[in-house]
Amino acid sequence: MDFEKSDRNQVKRIPNRGHYDRETIYGILDDGFLCHVGFVADSQPFVIPTLYGRENDALYLHGSAASRMLRNLADSIPICLTVTHVDGLVLARSAFHHSMNYRSAVVFGTAVEVSGDEKERGLFVISEQVLKGRWDEVRPPVEKELKATSVLRVNIESASAKIRTGPPSDEPEDYSLQIWAGVVPIRQTFGEPDSDTALSENIKTPPSVLRLLRSGEV
C-alpha cells in the first residue's frame, strides 16, 4: 500500500526515482540498522546517527534514559529518519553526469516513549535488526538496565524512497569520447570476528555471527 504523496514526502528532483509503496520503502529500511535522525531544538536542526528496528508501521529507537536527544524526541516533535545504502559510483564520460547508485528511505513521524512489554519488545526488535538471533544468545536486560534505557516508537506517518540503479547516462555526443565509463560497485562487508581477549578458549563463534558471515553482506 502506498503512502499518500504530499509536499513533505514527494520526490521533486527526478521524480521517476521516487517510490511511495511500503514494500520498497520497508525493504530499504530492513536492509539497514543505522539511520540518521533529524529533529529541531531551539530552531537548530540536529542530525544524529542511531540504531533502529522496524516492526510493521513503526520504528523503534533506544538510548540512555539520560540522553538529551531521546528526551527531545519523546516530546512529540516532528522528526525525520533517513536510511541510505550506497551501491556504487556511477562514472560517466562527462563530469556533469557523474552520479551514485543508491537506495534511500526518508521517514516522517513523531516519537512516543514506550514502557512495559512494548519497551522490551522494542529492544528485541532493534537487536534483531542489527543481528538476527543475537538476543536469544545473551543475558537479557535486568530491571536496572531497563530503567537506564529509553525506548521510543516512531509511528511512520509518511515516507518515500529514492533509488538510482544502472549505468551512467551520458550526452549522445559523448559516447564517442575515448573515456572509460561504468559503475564501481560498493558493498558493506563483514570481516573475521575479533573475539574478546577475555573470552575463555572453549567458547565458539555463535550461530548469529556465523549466519552473518555466510550472508556476506550487510
Added chain:
Amino acid sequence: MDFEKSDRNQVKRIPNRGHYDRETIYGILDDGFLCHVGFVADSQPFVIPTLYGRENDALYLHGSAASRMLRNLADSIPICLTVTHVDGLVLARSAFHHSMNYRSAVVFGTAVEVSGDEKERGLFVISEQVLKGRWDEVRPPVEKELKATSVLRVNIESASAKIRTGPPSDEPEDYSLQIWAGVVPIRQTFGEPDSDTALSENIKTPPSVLRLLRSGEV
C-alpha cells in the same frame, strides 16, 4: 585547533567519546563522501543524503539548480551535516552492553551559493572527494551544465566528532558467562568495475579506478 564547545556541538552522552579538534573531525569527513544534511522547512526537519567535498573550513554541496533542497539551504538557514562510518558490531555478553564501533562527525553551519571560479572549484572538490583524479579524466562541464547546477559552500561554524573503538565492555560478573563476545568488523569495499556496455573495447579502466581498487576500502 579545537572548535569551541557549546550547547550545540557538545557530546553529552559518554563525553569521553567526544572530540572537538579539527584533525579528528576533518579526518572523519575526509574518509567519506556522503553526508546526511538536515534542515528545517515549515517547522518540519528534513534529512537528505547528498555528496560533499571538504576544503579547509568549508564543505561544498551541489545539485540541480531546480532542487528544492538547495534553494532552501541557500537561504542562509542553519543546517547540520553528519557523516558516519560504521566500523563494527560490538557484541557483548549482555543485551544491554551491545554497541557499535563508529566514527561520526556532526557539522553546524550555514550555506551560501557560490558562482564563477569558486563554483567550478567546488565541483572539483566534490569530485575529488568521491574519486580522486577522476576530474582530469573526463569532459569538463560546459556553460549550460554549470547553469543547471547549484553549488553551495557551508562554512563550518561548529563541529564535533564521536568515536567508539575497541572490544565490548561487560559487567564484571558477566565475564564468566559461557557467551561469545567480540567485535565483527564492517567495511565498505569496492567490487569489480562494471564497464558501460556502450564502451568501445579498447578503453581501459582508468587510473582513478585502479587506485581505488588498490586502496581496497572506501
